[in-house]
Amino acid sequence: MRRLFLVLAAALLPIAALPFTAGAAPDDYTQVERGRYLAIGGDCVACHTIPGGTQWAGGRGIQTPFGDIVTPNLTPDEETGIGHWSADDFYRAMHTGVMPSGAHLYPAFPYTYYTKVTRADSDAIYAFLRTLPAVHNAVDRDTLPFPFKVRALMLGWNEMFFRAGTFEADPQRSAEYNRGAYLVEGLGHCGACHTPMNWAGANDAARYLQGNVLQAWTDPNITDEQRIGLGSWSVDDIVEYLKTGRNARAQASGPMAEVVVYSTSGMSDADLHAIATYLKQRGAAGPAAPSPRPADDAQMQSGAVVYTDNCSACHKRDGTGVEAMFPPLRGDQVVQQTDPTTVLRIVLQGAQGAATDAAPTAPAMPAFSWRLSDQQVADVVTYIRNSWGNTAQAVPASDAARLRKRVADTAE
Ligand code: HEC
Ligand code: HEC
Ligand code: HEC
Structure with a gap:
């Protein structure tokens, strides 16, 4: 990456x-x-x-x-x-x-x-x-x-x-919010990727910015939602991510890395601040959290073993990670997205954060495709999606198998 x-x-x-x-x-x-x-x-x-x-x-x-x-x-x-x-x-x-x-x-x-x-x-x-x-x-x-x-x-x-329309500023909101709205809803077309699509490939306005999956990437919820959205991100966290492609919580990879390189990294701080303000203030929206898997569920038990053996050295048993080295999985919104594509992809393929002058050798997440079966990948992903307060749908082995094939077909 x-x-x-x-x-x-x-x-x-x-x-x-x-x-x-x-x-x-x-x-x-x-x-x-x-x-x-x-x-x-x-x-x-x-x-x-x-x-x-x-x-x-x-x-x-x-x-x-x-x-x-x-x-x-x-x-x-x-x-x-x-x-x-x-x-x-x-x-x-x-x-x-x-x-x-x-x-x-x-x-x-x-x-x-x-x-x-x-x-x-x-x-x-x-x-x-x-x-x-x-x-x-x-x-x-x-x-x-x-x-x-x-x-x-x-x-x-x-x-x-489709309705052709012009941007209407909301007089109840600040000028900064409205500038952000103009950029996100118009030129930035953020919803083209971050909004679910219907059968005809049209974005579903009722679920605006609530997340999507395109080209084997999860486009996360970017509303102010707490579990899977930007609820725990500050305005500055969002600005830093859009400007540099990373912050303490996440790194932009895949299609978002491209958006950062070509677009948001070239935008002024004022405009990025406006975008972040809009995303934070527009409100939270997303599906209700599913109930967590019970700890005695077979997938959870097998996933816990896989996690202890393969993941806990870096991400820690309690999922808190190591600051500036290994990201926390506890409370992490990428882990809990309704669609598990990105989590599966990261476990199968690994991930390497962008090296910057500040951190020339960014720590890497190793690939596990050679080591874990589809069932083990599904189990460990189900486990991290449902531990330490996280909640998300269980992931079947068939999802891991499908993505393994997809990733192999499109290997760089
Ligand atoms: C997500 C990809 C994407 C982005 C971003 C994008 N375009 Fe395009 N654009 C296309 C595609 C695909 C077509 C061709 C659509 C078709 O053939 O019906 C197109 C067609 C056009 C056309 C019609 C040209 C012609 O000869 O018919 C214009 C003008 C245009 N784009 C301008 C822009 C401008 C200006 C921007 C940035 C503000 C932009 N596009 C951003 C994908 C994109
Ligand atoms: C071409 C599709 C695409 C477009 C357009 C796009 N994004 Fe993204 N975005 C993604 C994907 C995919 C991810 C997940 C990246 C990853 O997993 O590394 C993402 C991640 C993010 C994140 C991090 C969310 C998280 O929970 O980690 C933010 C914030 C974000 N996008 C904001 C925006 C904004 C603001 C715009 C418009 C200016 C935008 N995106 C346009 C595809 C897109
Ligand atoms: C050698 C240390 C190491 C091990 C072992 C490891 N990881 Fe990671 N993991 C990382 C690093 C470093 C990142 C950040 C990579 C990046 O995004 O550039 C990461 C990122 C992740 C992410 C993405 C988090 C986010 O919000 O973007 C997930 C999910 C993840 N790891 C799950 C796992 C699972 C499951 C295992 C065991 C099967 C595992 N990791 C084993 C180091 C490790």
């Missing part, structure tokens, strides 16, 4: 180094710079670039339940990019998910969130995109199988699941 982080960090450098292209009048300079900043907040480049490819030139396949959708070229190339798009065309795409031709975009492009981006912010992003060097790169826009390839289907989807 450290490798992933470093590769991403290396990929990020060219963004910072992108020259301000001459041609824009000095008056436009602030608008372009604002657009550049807003594009970071929208995480656009992460999706619109093939890893290792030319920034903004598109071509990356975005996984959806219906097939991969390839991201288009956003450079101002006339033929293969958006060179012929006007600011109106651009706003219409951001606001309603419709191309200049009238054809519909798929919500793999998060227009369902970007719809809340103001016209002025959309224009600034557009102005910034105009300053990119034009890159000729034709991508296949037609990768979905029938019937999903029929873009007109999106008319029905939008009818059912």
